[in-house]
Amino acid sequence: MRRDSAYAEEQEFLERAVTRRAALIEELSAEPAGEAEDALDVARRRMVRRQLEELRRAEDGLVFGRLDGADGTIRRVGRVGLRSEDQGTGADVEPLVLDWRAPVARAFYTATAVDPQGLVRRRHIRTRDGVVTGVDDEPLDGSVGTELVGEGALLAALDQRRTGRMGTAIATLQREQDDIIRAGVTGPLIVQGGPGTGKTVVALHRVAYLLFTHQRMAERAVLVLGPSPRFLEYIGQVLPALGETAVVSATCDTLLPGVRASRAESRDVAEIKGRALWQGVLERYVTSLLPPARELKLRWAGEFHLIGAEAVRQAMGSAVRGRPYHRARKVFAELLHHLLAEAVAEQRETMLAEMEQGYEDILARIDRSARDDGPGDGRSGSDVDGVLSEEEIEDLRERIADDPAIARFVEAWWPTRDPEPLLRTLLTDRTLLAGFAPDLTAAEIDAVVTGAGGPAAGWASGDIPLLDALAALIGDRADGDDGIPGPGGEFVAERARRERGWVYGHVVVDEAQELSEMQWLMVLRRCPGRSVTAVGDIDQTEAPHRHTSWAQAVGAVFGDRWTAAELTVCYRTPREVMELTGPILVAAGSTGTPPRAVRSSGVAHWQRTVSPDRIAGEAASAVQRMRERWTGGTVGVVAPATRVEELRAAVEAGVPVVTATQAKGLEWDATLVVDPDGIAAEPRGWNGLYVAVTRCTQELGRLSPGA
Template identity: 40%
Template structure:
């Protein structure tokens, strides 16, 4: 079996000595890095090697700065483990790799393959690991050591790795921020983290199984292992701003900065969500049918009339319908989005209009010649008589007169047409430049009364979409705006012209500098590149500002909440198809979300999918899981219940309240719970309509206790009032669920209740306002205030 236990102080002293050596090496590397960076900056300043050398030095300075930042992060948890093998060797595991001056390994990065045994080795796994040691530190001091001696003959297969260190981490008070768990990862979690990056990996896990932590550590592993992903960055999408605030420190603590954190609402740069959406409208807008509706809306703006009259220079030019249709078809055949294809359409139309003008002028010339044939013959005779008097330089060099629209005048006529505002307005109106916002405003303003705009939607669904112009955008509108942006594209003609002009000016300036300085061996092109303005933003800053950025990997947390249209928006951001999808389909609350991963797979059959199930709940004690089990069975009788890693925690209870007394009851219960948690964090989870009332009452009643609530609550406060949606993915020491009936209302209400009940690590209380709900019937009843329990 696996034997665990404390070790003598001598072991702590031994590990302290080794840790001191590691930090000494860190200091050496820090000094070397600072010196190299200073030398690089000096060399870059003198420019002795020319522009090309300066560019190389800039790249070197960037690498050294990143190395310095990594060394600075060594102050927290530099080394946390050691593996002793049968051959007598010892491998130390930590948050970064370190080597001595002779390149011998001193510390192995937790993401390296050789470190995997630290998380996966058990007595039954057949490795050569004889002892696994967990080293607990505070700053640069070793404060504890926990050993596991592996007996390979007898041990259960589900043996928890590092149980002592794990239990200590699980029972510690929450801080309101998620921390990294590299020291306590378990075997099933490590397997997910190190899974191959190809395709889509679905991680299904119940409450407390560590889905979020695993996903974030997987991001760090992929960035470390795959240079391609590191070059493109990782996009992490979570359900709410509250959730992002909760996890934002994890990846920087692991040394990773090439990551963009976003919610589905913030994926479209420049678009702000300012209004709520009705459930019916959110459902319709999330349905995949809307992709076809938007495609049809764009196509409708490309339909051509039977013909059009264009007034130019006092004449009316008639462009026939077949000409317009042919120009439109050629534009569509390019496969370009609407706005870039507009250039192709306009090019065809300008060429046709130019020919119409030439035909008009030819006809005008012919008519003029017929009216002045006698005069022309007299002029020709006079020219012939004087031919011998012409200078020899022009003999045989006469110019054919072909009228104002001769071949040499085509460019001039074309320019005049394009600069004529009346003509330009007609061309623009036939294939107009469109914006996503304008397209949706027009659609929503007309769709209720025009069935042809959305023939696949019912009349009720079309009415649900209808809204006044300028009403602002909802979360459900964001994927529609993104779809429209994809269909419309951007016409970069003007921007490209400005960029070319700037480059030409930079080249001319470089040529003047070289001519004045007399420097040899440096090309003007290289010098111009040095002068060119550089984008100094980080990868994350550049990616988050660019809707079309192609990420190397996408991680979606609480993925069961996404609508089909949100999935389209996310998938187009990862052309490689490399995704990690984590969630629990039994916690789905969104009306357009999914309750089965099979449904998601069927919607994207060309993608390669794999599924992994996490079975052990590390956060949630068994007593809380038992209390939530009736809700899970009501959601899905076949759903496997998570198995808790620990039995601890108070037995959950319920309180019977009333609409008139619920606020006072919650205040009394919160006061009791805060005292019982003794410095832990309490969450009051309530329907959205009660958050302000409860938050204000708690803040007034609890005095010095920090209470936070509202749109952007402070999760580090001692008491936080949240909606079930805001609580998704979070964890607290204690939880009170207020107004159970309202939380559980709606088509997916039981999913929201299941989320709320499975947030605590120790204590759970439920407050209902009427007869006890069936799913809570087994919970013991208690009084909201000290005294005898009321009659059930």
């Protein structure tokens, strides 16, 4: 087919799809308002709102692909599915546009000349503002060989200028990426991928695929954990652009509602606090807060009643049974109300029995009178024989439960607790830590106590997982459901964001190699079903934790019950840069193989040495020249932590100047690495340097201080 004919054909179809999209938006917008009639109506309206939101956001990339079958069928693939104009209810008619997440659309990403999957051609269609701007045909009959799916479209996308925001990649996903996106949800999936392999793209598009395939996930929302607020801002438009809004984004430091990390601490202390052993420490600590099982003396209606120690012990055993502290307290209080009601009833019966002695004749006459009066005289059983009926005992229990004096007694004996002062007490008391954390050495305990900063200090990053674990063990003060709400009419993401005990349908962890064992436990608490996708590069690990493999990183939480996957091809970082990474990885102690770069930028990397007193000025000049070369794109600066402030003051406003840790997950057209030896000298600095040099899509410059 001639090129101009292909453009015209796809333009005509695009206009048809645009018209159909507008009609569907109008149709769905006409849905009746008012209260839903029943649960089915609620579910239907939720589905309609979701479809409407997806259609409204699908203006760009409405159609981006075409599949030509060997049987003559032609199917278009786009951001959302569009029903055909004549596709009525129950009609066996092909959709006008296939949703990229639908099973039948998968061949767009996986068909090859070796395995054409019934296709003879794949077409990539590029559009902008309703106009077809590019058509790339890929024969699947073996006449053209390439290792990339839609190579022309992919390389065109990779060569585009970076805007500072990540975009979608549904039109250019590659087979190994699509395999991970569509992998089943059978437990934690840990994806290893080097720089530029599309880890984040895969993770976010997997969210969109899972929410499309497993509709109930949207009722519980998806949590996306990233390494920094800057990173979350960078990826913030991807999922909304794919029509997904049931998503909560956070860092581990911002995951606990109302609590933020506000102070720094040493890497040694952070490493100690990150160990999984703290879960046991905190469990023992909370157990020590339970009151002793002893005889209780309660006052009711002017009389004292005793609840024996054995009855208290049994009630406490029934109440605790794996429940959080406050939930167990609530259950115990309910049991205590029953015990007291029974004690009151038993004491009354005993007193009446004693009164009966010597008055048998009188009581006999009373009994005969009662029988003669017959039923309906309004007197209960206790009015006659002193024995309370079950209804009367239940009424007594309810009055006991509502009595403020009884509530004050329970509060004094089993008080409510606040996790924050409890954790401060533990972390600042050597004796307490020695008792509850026997696996810590005296030096480690001293480091934790010394680094705690005192009662008025803010929380450090390493404290947040400990506080989260303690809050879960203590539980919410008032509710009886352990803080785990059910789905409701309120927008799910907003509700999930502010409730500590929310259980998510799925969790995505980006830069997962940086998480400590205690941070992984934070993840598991929010998704006990273990529906987790974690992506990262073990060779980019900079955190103070000791793991050097994925098995070490996740073993304390998941054991061996997780699935490994790997991304092996580097699409973003050009060959000119990736050829520098071998010696860096060797110096970092890596035994892995860096991903294989499949593209060249045609720009050689460069390095200059300048005197130390001129490095800030030279960096500013280099950035200015880079910005001129990459007009419309972005330039970033990565430097050791000790140089960041000086460089921020020197370079142009709006140019990010970050440490290697802060650069994780980000990308720019051009990257200037200032003082690479200084980065390498930082803790786990060779890993940091590996991060720094692989942030660019086109040009890498290095500026070193020297003679």
